[in-house]
Structures are given as structure tokens and as C-alpha cells.
Amino acid sequence: MTESPASHAASAPALGQRRLLTLLFVDLSGSTAMAEWMEAEHYAAMLAGLRTLYERIVPHHGGVIARIQGDGMLALFGHPEVREDDGRRATEAALELHAAVRELLPPGPRPADFPGLALHSGIHAGIVLVNEGDQMRGRFELLGNAPNIAARLSEAAKRDEIIASEESLGLQSQFFETGPRFSLQLRGRATPLAAYRVHGRAAIGRRFEASMRRGLAPFVGRGAELAALEAALARTLAGHTLWLGIRAGAGVGKTRLIEKFLRHAEDQADRPCRIHRGYCESYLSAEPLQPFLQMLRALDGLEDAPPELFAAQHSAPGQRADALLALLLALARRTPQLVCIDDLQWADDASLRLLHRLRAAAQAQGLALLLLSASRPTGEPLPGAHDDPAQLIELPPLSETEAARAVQQLLPQIDPFIAAEVQRHAGGNPLFIEELCHAAADAGEGLAEGQSGSAWLAALVESRVDRLAPEQARLVRIAAVIGNVIPVWLLEILTGYGEQHPAVRALAAQDFIFPDQRPGHLRFKHGITRDVVYEATGLHERQALHRHISVALAARGGRESQLHEQLAYHDAAANDWPAAARHAEAAGDQALAASALDRAKKQFRAALAALEFMQRAGEGEDQARQRRRRWVGIAQRLGMACVFDASQDDLRVLRHAAELARADGDANLVARTEYWLAYVGYALGETRDSLRHARAAVQTAQGCGDTALLAQLPGTVGQLQAAAADYASALPMLDLAIGRQRERASKSAVNQIGLSFSLCCRAYVLGDQGHFQRAHEVFAEALAPFDGSSHAVEASIQGWRAAVLLWQGRWAEAREAAAVAHRVGAQVRSMFTCAMGHAAGAYGAWMQEHDPAARQHILDATAWLAPRGGGLYSSFQHGWLADILSDQGDAGAARQHVALALKRGRQHDWVGGAMAYRAAARLAARMGDTARAQRYLALARSAGERRNSAHEAAVTALLEAELKLDDGWRAARDRANAEFERMGMSGFVERALLAATRPE
Structure with missing residues (x-):
């Protein structure tokens, strides 16, 4: 194949650049001991033999030797051009080196117990700064952590062992026989590294086979494309010759679609059609006519074979194309044929010529032949590519709905926020979805900022960038610095190119950036592509661009909230920490006011980080104190942002703020920090510690006369006491808070939020005690200012209202309230209210109609909350x-x-306790253990009495009647019926009627 001008131009990057490289570090095992018994001349000869092997084998696999030092060697793969299979190339090179060294005999006499020569090797990939080397440093100087990790992996490898990091291989590990994935703690690295021991090559050659070995991602969508393929097959079976091409970027699912179609074609017994498969590779098996020779080998042993088969098998290389053509035409004269070739973009010229000859000859003879090919967009036509656009299927990325289904199937219990991150990052690319789901599953939490998955996947992206023309590659890198969404005016300022410039439009054709839904904006097709390109852009170049962007944004202005967020990001990336702190703080305040809690948390954390980075050299005591007080003030606002979705990380920030406040000595600052520690601890279900912090806040606020804080504290204390089921203490405190908050509610939105939440807490306490009518009246007052507003407090109120409606047995209304809590929680990214709404709705569905999916939905909601380390009211879910x-x-x-x-x-979280004991009683009764069942019923009654819960007492009495453990069951039934009627517990009235009609 001939090289494209873009590929040639990108093949020689300047040194001093950041490059994504795969590093192979090899060393000779036991060399120190050998040096003791070998003559110096013999040792030198052995080293020369090693160098000869290194210099022969490494380039054969596309690697470059960076340096040879003694018996060790460092090779790099990905310079001067990144290839998507660099990890596989490095591993193949290591296997061949190990095999060759095992056959190498050192000169001179050897001890009787000499085990032979062997290497130990390490392979790792990552971003490396490549500089010109010298006699001391080798051919290249490689700066970065990746070479060190490759060396550490080699150190960890035993004799004749190859250890490759998972990052460097990823899916390509399936091309090899490996040991199980394991974690390795390397010297100088904080976190363990996932790795494999590579034993040899696997008996597979195709990437699709590697994907099957690993486990295929779910097949979703593609209905229209399958229909087009089916129509083409029907025309072929009717006697036509067709060439249908499928084109899409790497990982979009071409091969998966073809395999789905071919399996369906094989299953059609009433429509006989012989299928031939072949594929092209860019590496290892680059023989002429590769895909057709694969088909020929698969036909070996064919019964009733045509004479042309023997000719094709035994013809000379120069005549083989003619023989293969004759064979396929002879087969097509007998029965319809389907010839499928994957990865046509890597086909050799001989294969392409044969493909066109085959189509032309079959058409001339009127044969039933379907040629099906799959290829990637290359930026230019393939040599001799089909000229009929009607025969080309452009395979798009998955739609949002299809991508959501794929993520759900891969990560069935992942929380919806992480699922949304994966979808946004992957941009509908099934391969990216699969890899990011693996990364999220391994991490157990969301994707880190800028996370692009594994190095091998990044190599796939960078290899495409390397093939771009220099002008286009520069545009992509500048666009990546701007962000995932690119204002056209900003791109024009930085590059001089507008949206209609040919270079910009070419990037859309190359599947990099395309017009956004908003006019005047472009966006990266896949967020992962943007992140990889950004990471591979040089630090100084990035920082200069960020500074230029910040100036341009400030000069143009715009919506203040968006402008502060953008400036905070670009200023931080340019290391302008004072400006970054200022803009991030302002952006956090604006997001908090708009109830965009996730954005507020992100910006406040960015502001705190920027304050930490600000220069402290020469900082006076007054400046240090101001910066410290500012840090505490931002941390307190972070507390406000996270009360509806707290995590242990938030609590750690506030604990540090408390230390700073105490060091500052300002009692007011200390009191408010203690207040937020109490509130965030409450949001995490840490009731005991939170009550301690609340009491400290009261005591300190009284000492310094902070009347505003003292007005807020009764509500917090009342909420904490309610959470601890200390209703006798909670109700007076809540009533005191509500009285004060009503006076202040009209003065600010914050006071109105506080009032509504205090009312909400009072309402659920009343509901738990069986005062349902009064509870719903209080809920109505709490909701009135926020009903339909999609504010976080609306989600919280509706979640508690759903719980009270469940207690009352009003299943349909409970499900409606829970749905609002779930929806609004998702909108404001409050995982607690989102998850609790999801779980409450599922339990309502179980109670109303025994929905079999309810169990899994509640398990999912429980799993969503687990990584945040919180437990507030989680006894509900377990109950x-x-x-x-x-x-x-x-x-x-x-x-x-x-x-x-x-x-x-x-x-102190008892809301699910009585329900749990009732479940235990039911299990014991089912096993015939009456004594244990009665004991659990007594414990259920006690758990309800702890909360003075009339509805729990009634439901426990109903279960006692249903189980009929003793003669008192009729009295229990009558008692339950009377209470259900009195409290309006409609769903339980129906359940009691069913129990009464069962035979005694």
C-alpha cells in the first residue's frame, strides 16, 4: 500500500514532544552471577550477541531501541508514529526476544548447573517527553513515569517472565496466553498497578476474536443497517452481484454488525449461501492477498471441490490471484456466495485488484455474489474503492438511548450519574463505552477528570491524530485545549479558521469534531478523543493556549455564570491561581444559587485547590490569615452544596476547615464550621458525631453572640434528633426552628429552604407517629414554595412524602411522589434523593402489584449510594x-x-428496624420455629415503640394475625383493622381483608 501525504507528514514529529509510547524494558536474568565465572572476553561476546538480537528483533516489530546498557535494553513503540497496536507489538517483540535468548549459548566453559540464558521483561505505556539523546543517555532521552514503571515491571518479573501492565495491553491482552490479572505494588508508585504475566501467543488473529475471548459488549440498535444487509442478501439470492461496504470509525461496531448479520445468514436453511470470511491486518501477517488466502485455507477439505481449488492452493504466487478468481467464480456458478472482508483499509493492492476483478467478472456472468467489506474512514478514498454511494452504509455511533442500554447492560448497578459520564465521554462509540465501563467498574466510582481509559485505547486515538495532515493535527490539538465544546469564534481567533474552512470540515469527515446543536459551536464527537489529544499536547503549548483563551473570553464576555466557569478552568490550566480561585468561587456561588449542586461542588473544590496552589513565598501573617479564612468560607459553602448529596470526601474537607478555623481563633468561624460538620455528617447518617458537632456549634455561637446561626441551629438539632428517632426531643426543636424560620423566610431563599426542610422533617415525624392528615398538611406547606421548581429541596420533601405515603399504604400516590424525587434528584445531581426516590418507587410497585423488578431496583439504589460512604436512612432500603x-x-x-x-x-437509624424484625419473624415462622418468630415480633413491636410509631404497631399486629402463631391472632387482627381504619391506611386495610378471608 502507498503512504498518504498526511501519514508521511505526520511520521517525523520533532523531538521534545510529548508522545504516547509503549516501553519495553528487558534485562538478562542472573547476569551478575555470570560475570563472576565468565571470562571478560566471553562476557563481551555474549553481550554482543544480545545486542545483535535486540537490533534485529525490535525493529522487525516496529520498535525503536532507545538505549542498550550492558545486558539490558529499553525499546519504545509509538515513535515516530503511534500505532493502535503498539502494546501488542511490544509484547510480540518481548516473546520473540525471550525465545531467541533461550537458544543463545554463551561462549566458553559453563558450570554444570548453568540453566541457560533468559530475560525478564516489563511493558508499560504512557505519556513520555522525548528528547534528543547522546552517548550517555542513549539514542533518546525519555522523561516521564512510564519508562520507570516499565523498568520496575522488569525488576518484578522472574526469570524468563514478561509482565505487561493492563494499561498497555487492554483488549490486546486477548491475543496472548496470560496469567490472571493481578495487582502489583511498585516501588515509588502510590497505587497498585494492574498487570498480566504473558506466557505466549493465543491462537487468535482477529480483533473481533480477541473481543469475543474477553466478552462482547451488548449488541444494541442497528436495526436499519441489519435491514439493509438483509435486503442486499435477498437481491443476491435472486441472482445479482452486489458490493456493499460498511464504513465507520474504529470501535463503532462494524465487525459486530457483520458478525450478527453473518450468523443470521448462516441460520437461514431455506436460503443456502456459502460464506467466506477474510480480514486485513496492518501487522504481522501482511502477506499479499491475505484475506483471500484465509478463505482458501478455510475451504481446504471441501467435499466435491471444484478443480479450481487445487489450482488456487498450488499455484505460484504470481498466478495465485488468477487461480483464486477462478475458484470463487466456479463456486458462485454452483450456489450463491457471500465474500466478507473486514478492515479493508489495511488491504494490500493485490487484494483490492482481485476484489474489483471478482465483482466485474461476476456481474458479467450474472452470478449470485455478495461482496461485503468493512473499513474505516481514511480521509481519502481507498485505492479502487466502490464508486456507488448507494452501496455504502455509513455506520453512525449509537444513539443516546442505545448507548444508555449498552451502559446499563455492562454496569447494571452503576449509578445514573456515572452512566451519564460514560455516555458523554464515549460519544456513542461501543468500544469506548465498553472500556470506560470496565474502568468505572474497576474504580467503583465515577471517571476521573480527563480520564481517557487505558493507554492502549489512547494509542488508538493518537494513531488517528498522527495520520492527519499537520494543519489538521494542529487544529485538533488547539480545539482540545479549548474544550469538548468549541465556540467557532474562539477557534477563529486562535487559528484563523472558521467553521466552513476546508481543514475544519475535513475534521468532521475524519470523525473528530462536528457541528454542535447550538449554532456557532463545534464539539468533539467523543469526549475520550478530546481528553487523549489534550493529554498528548505539550505542557508549555497548552499553558500558552489557555492564557490566550482566557484573555479572549474575558474580552468577549458572555453569560456570567458560564464565563466564570470557563475562566476558572482556563486560568487554573495556565497556573494563574489567584484568577482561578476568584472565578471558581464566583462560579460556585452562582451554581449554588441556581441549585446546580454538582457544579457548585466542583467549582468550590476547584477554588480550594487554587488557594492551595497560590504562592506563599513572602506571604505575611495577615495575608496568610486572609487566605485561611477565605478557604474556610468556601469550605462552608461547599457544605451548603453537599447537604443533599454528601460524601466522606466532603466531610474531610470540612474537618480540615474546622482545624483552620480553630487555628484562626475566630469563634464565629469555629461555630459555623461546626454547624456544617454537623449538617454534612447528618446527610451521611453519622448521627452521633453530628449531634456532638451541633452541640459544639450551639455552645460556641452562644458564646460569641451569633444570633443568625443560633436561629438556624434548632432546625439542625431537631433534624438530627429526628434521625436518631428521638421524636420527643425533635418535635419541640423543630417547632422552635419553624417559628423562627417563618419570620425570616421572606428575607432570603436560604431561609425559605431551611423552613421547608424543617417542615418536611416535622411532617415525616408526624407521619411515623400515625398522624397522617396533619403530616400531609405540613408537607403541603413545605412544598408550596418549591412545587414544580426542580429545586433540590423539592426532591427531598417528595422523597419523605413518598415514605410517609408508603407507611400509610397509599401505593400509587407514593410512587408518584417517589418519581418526582428521583427525577428532580437526577436533575440537580443529588444522588441521595435520586436513589431514595428510585427505591421508594420500587417498593411502592412491589406493594401495589408485586412488581418482580422491584427487588433489583432497590438493590441498584443501594449500590449507587455505597461508594459515597453515607448511610442516612439506609435502614429504609434494607428493611x-x-x-x-x-x-x-x-x-x-x-x-x-x-x-x-x-x-x-x-x-440510631431505626426507620427500617421494625420492618426488618417482621421479615425475620416471617422467615422463622416459615421454618416452623414459632418461639423465634414470636421473639422477632416482640422486637418489631419494641422497634416501633422506640419511635412511638402507631403505623408500625398496626402492621406488626397484622403480621401476627397472618402468621397465627398462637390464639391471640384474632385479637391482633381486630386491633390492626381498627388502627388501619383510624389512620386511613388504605392499602393495609385491603391486605387485612385478604388475611381475614383466608381459612383458619
Whole structure:
């Protein structure tokens, strides 16, 4: 194949650049011991033999030797051009080196117990700064962590062992026989590194086979494309010759679509059609006519073979194309044929010529032949590519709905916010979705800022950038510095190129950036592409561009909220920390006012980080104190942003703020920090510690006369006491808070939020005590200012209202309220309200119609909250699960959730305790253990009495009647019926009627 001008221009990057490289570090095992018994001349000869092997084998696999030092060697793959299979190339080179060294005999006499020569090797990939080397440093000087890690992996490898990091291989590890994935703690590295021991090559050659070996991502969508393929097959079977091409970028799913179609074609017994498969490779098996020779080998042993098969097998290389053509035409005369070639963009010229000859000859003879090819967009036509646009299927990325289905199937319990991150980052590319899901599953949390997945996937992106013309590559890198969304006016200022410039339009054709839905904006097709390109752009170049962008943004202005966020990002990336802190703080305040809690948290954290980076050299005591007080003030506002979605990380920030406040000595500052520690601890379910912080805040605020804080504290203390089921203490405090907050509610939105949440807490306490009518009246007052506003407090109120409606047995209304909590929680990115709404709605569906999916939905919601380290009211979820599981007869799982609910009870979270004990009683009764069942019923009554909960007492009495453990069950039934009627517990009235009609 001939090189394109773009590929040639990109093949010689200047030194001093950041490059994504795969590093192979090899060393001779036991060399120190050998040096003791070998003559110096013999040792030198052995080293010369090693160098000869290094210099022969490494370039054969596309690598470049950076340096040879003694018996060790460092080779790099990805310079001067990154290839998507650099990790595979490095591993193949290591395997061949190890095999060659095992066959190498050192000169001179050897000890009797000499085991032979062997290497130990390490492979790792990452960003490296490549500089010109010298006699001391080798051919190249490689700066960065990746060479060090490759060396450490080599050190960790035993004799004749190859250790490759998972980052460097990823999916390509399936081309090899490896040991199990393991974690390695390397010297000088804070976190363990996932790696494999490579034993040899696997008996596979195609990337699709590697994907199958690893486990295929779910097949979703593609209905229109499958229909087009089916139509083409129908025309072929009717006697036509067709060439249908599928074109899409790497990872979009061409091969998966073809395999789905071919399996369907094979299953059509009533429509006989012989299928031939072949594929092209850019590496290792680059023989002429490769895909057709693969088809020929698959036909070996064909019964009733035509004479042309022997000719094709045994013809000379120069005549082989004619023989293969004759064979395929002979087969097509007998029965319809389907010839499929994957990765046509890597085809050799001989294969392309044969493909065109085959189509032309089949058309001339009127044969039933379908040629199906798959290729990537290359920026220019393939040599001899089909000229009929009607025969080309452009395969688009998955739609948002399809991508969501793929993520859901790969990460069934992942929280919806992480799922949204994966979708945004992957841009509908199935391969990117799969890799990011693997990364998120391994991390157990969201994607890190700028996370692009593994190095091998980054190499796939960078290899495409390397093939761009220099003008286009420069545009892509500048666009990456601007961000995932690129204002056209800003791109024009930085490059001089507008949206309609041919170079910009070419990038859309190359699948990099395309017009956004908003006029005047472009965007990267895949967020992962932007992140990889940005990371590979030189630091000084990036910083200069960020400074230029910041100046341009400030000069143009715009919407203040967006402008502050953009300036905060670009100023931080340019290391202008004072400006970054100022803009991030302002952006956080604006996001908090708009109830965009996730954005507020992100910006406040960015402001705190910028304050940490600000220069302190020569900083006076007054300046240090001002900066310290500012840090504490921002941390307190972070507390405001995270009360609806707190994490242990937020709590750690506030604990540090408390230390700074105490060091400052300002009592007012200390009191407010203690207040936010109490509130965020409450949001995490740490009731005991939160009450301690609340009392400290009260005491300190009284000492310094902070009347504003003292007005807020009764509400916080009341909420904490309610969470601890200390309703007798909670109600007076909540009433005191509500009285004060009503006076102040009209003065600010913050006071109105505080009032509504205090009312909400009072309402659910009243509901728990069975005063349902009064509870709903208070809920109505709490909701009135926010109903339909999509504010975070609306989600919280509706979530608690759903819980009270569940207590009352009003299942349909509970599900409606829970749906609002879930929807609004997702909008404001409050995972707690989102998850609790999801779980409450699922339990309502179980109680109303025994929805079989309810159990999984509650398990999902529980899993979403687990990584945040919070437990507020999680006994609800465990109690609901225990109830469902005990009813389904899954005793083991039910007992687990009974235990988890009761564990929360020991932390003063008792809302699910009575339900858990009832589930335990049901399980015991089912096993015939009457004594234990009665004991659990007594504990359920006690757990309800702890909260003075009338509805819990009634439901426990109903279960006692249903289980009929003793003669008192009729009295229990009558007592439950009377209470259900009195409290308007409609769903439980129906359940009691069913129980009464069962035979005694």
C-alpha cells in the first residue's frame, strides 16, 4: 500500500514532544552471577550477541531501541508514529526476544548447573517527553513515569517472565496466553498497578476474536443497517452481484454488525449461501492477498471441490490471484456466495485488484455474489474503492438511548450519574463505552477528570491524530485545549479558521469534531478523543493556549455564570491561581444559587485547590490569615452544596476547615464550621458525631453572640434528633426552628429552604407517629414554595412524602411522589434523593402489584449510594429488601438485609428496624420455629415503640394475625383493622381483608 501525504507528514514529529509510547524494558536474568565465572572476553561476546538480537528483533516489530546498557535494553513503540497496536507489538517483540535468548549459548566453559540464558521483561505505556539523546543517555532521552514503571515491571518479573501492565495491553491482552490479572505494588508508585504475566501467543488473529475471548459488549440498535444487509442478501439470492461496504470509525461496531448479520445468514436453511470470511491486518501477517488466502485455507477439505481449488492452493504466487478468481467464480456458478472482508483499509493492492476483478467478472456472468467489506474512514478514498454511494452504509455511533442500554447492560448497578459520564465521554462509540465501563467498574466510582481509559485505547486515538495532515493535527490539538465544546469564534481567533474552512470540515469527515446543536459551536464527537489529544499536547503549548483563551473570553464576555466557569478552568490550566480561585468561587456561588449542586461542588473544590496552589513565598501573617479564612468560607459553602448529596470526601474537607478555623481563633468561624460538620455528617447518617458537632456549634455561637446561626441551629438539632428517632426531643426543636424560620423566610431563599426542610422533617415525624392528615398538611406547606421548581429541596420533601405515603399504604400516590424525587434528584445531581426516590418507587410497585423488578431496583439504589460512604436512612432500603426477600422466600438474602438494617439501628437509624424484625419473624415462622418468630415480633413491636410509631404497631399486629402463631391472632387482627381504619391506611386495610378471608 502507498503512504498518504498526511501519514508521511505526520511520521517525523520533532523531538521534545510529548508522545504516547509503549516501553519495553528487558534485562538478562542472573547476569551478575555470570560475570563472576565468565571470562571478560566471553562476557563481551555474549553481550554482543544480545545486542545483535535486540537490533534485529525490535525493529522487525516496529520498535525503536532507545538505549542498550550492558545486558539490558529499553525499546519504545509509538515513535515516530503511534500505532493502535503498539502494546501488542511490544509484547510480540518481548516473546520473540525471550525465545531467541533461550537458544543463545554463551561462549566458553559453563558450570554444570548453568540453566541457560533468559530475560525478564516489563511493558508499560504512557505519556513520555522525548528528547534528543547522546552517548550517555542513549539514542533518546525519555522523561516521564512510564519508562520507570516499565523498568520496575522488569525488576518484578522472574526469570524468563514478561509482565505487561493492563494499561498497555487492554483488549490486546486477548491475543496472548496470560496469567490472571493481578495487582502489583511498585516501588515509588502510590497505587497498585494492574498487570498480566504473558506466557505466549493465543491462537487468535482477529480483533473481533480477541473481543469475543474477553466478552462482547451488548449488541444494541442497528436495526436499519441489519435491514439493509438483509435486503442486499435477498437481491443476491435472486441472482445479482452486489458490493456493499460498511464504513465507520474504529470501535463503532462494524465487525459486530457483520458478525450478527453473518450468523443470521448462516441460520437461514431455506436460503443456502456459502460464506467466506477474510480480514486485513496492518501487522504481522501482511502477506499479499491475505484475506483471500484465509478463505482458501478455510475451504481446504471441501467435499466435491471444484478443480479450481487445487489450482488456487498450488499455484505460484504470481498466478495465485488468477487461480483464486477462478475458484470463487466456479463456486458462485454452483450456489450463491457471500465474500466478507473486514478492515479493508489495511488491504494490500493485490487484494483490492482481485476484489474489483471478482465483482466485474461476476456481474458479467450474472452470478449470485455478495461482496461485503468493512473499513474505516481514511480521509481519502481507498485505492479502487466502490464508486456507488448507494452501496455504502455509513455506520453512525449509537444513539443516546442505545448507548444508555449498552451502559446499563455492562454496569447494571452503576449509578445514573456515572452512566451519564460514560455516555458523554464515549460519544456513542461501543468500544469506548465498553472500556470506560470496565474502568468505572474497576474504580467503583465515577471517571476521573480527563480520564481517557487505558493507554492502549489512547494509542488508538493518537494513531488517528498522527495520520492527519499537520494543519489538521494542529487544529485538533488547539480545539482540545479549548474544550469538548468549541465556540467557532474562539477557534477563529486562535487559528484563523472558521467553521466552513476546508481543514475544519475535513475534521468532521475524519470523525473528530462536528457541528454542535447550538449554532456557532463545534464539539468533539467523543469526549475520550478530546481528553487523549489534550493529554498528548505539550505542557508549555497548552499553558500558552489557555492564557490566550482566557484573555479572549474575558474580552468577549458572555453569560456570567458560564464565563466564570470557563475562566476558572482556563486560568487554573495556565497556573494563574489567584484568577482561578476568584472565578471558581464566583462560579460556585452562582451554581449554588441556581441549585446546580454538582457544579457548585466542583467549582468550590476547584477554588480550594487554587488557594492551595497560590504562592506563599513572602506571604505575611495577615495575608496568610486572609487566605485561611477565605478557604474556610468556601469550605462552608461547599457544605451548603453537599447537604443533599454528601460524601466522606466532603466531610474531610470540612474537618480540615474546622482545624483552620480553630487555628484562626475566630469563634464565629469555629461555630459555623461546626454547624456544617454537623449538617454534612447528618446527610451521611453519622448521627452521633453530628449531634456532638451541633452541640459544639450551639455552645460556641452562644458564646460569641451569633444570633443568625443560633436561629438556624434548632432546625439542625431537631433534624438530627429526628434521625436518631428521638421524636420527643425533635418535635419541640423543630417547632422552635419553624417559628423562627417563618419570620425570616421572606428575607432570603436560604431561609425559605431551611423552613421547608424543617417542615418536611416535622411532617415525616408526624407521619411515623400515625398522624397522617396533619403530616400531609405540613408537607403541603413545605412544598408550596418549591412545587414544580426542580429545586433540590423539592426532591427531598417528595422523597419523605413518598415514605410517609408508603407507611400509610397509599401505593400509587407514593410512587408518584417517589418519581418526582428521583427525577428532580437526577436533575440537580443529588444522588441521595435520586436513589431514595428510585427505591421508594420500587417498593411502592412491589406493594401495589408485586412488581418482580422491584427487588433489583432497590438493590441498584443501594449500590449507587455505597461508594459515597453515607448511610442516612439506609435502614429504609434494607428493611424494604428484607420484606420483599422474605416474602419471596429468599431466606439467605433476606437475613443479610435484616442484619444490615439492624446494624443501622445501632447507629440510631431505626426507620427500617421494625420492618426488618417482621421479615425475620416471617422467615422463622416459615421454618416452623414459632418461639423465634414470636421473639422477632416482640422486637418489631419494641422497634416501633422506640419511635412511638402507631403505623408500625398496626402492621406488626397484622403480621401476627397472618402468621397465627398462637390464639391471640384474632385479637391482633381486630386491633390492626381498627388502627388501619383510624389512620386511613388504605392499602393495609385491603391486605387485612385478604388475611381475614383466608381459612383458619
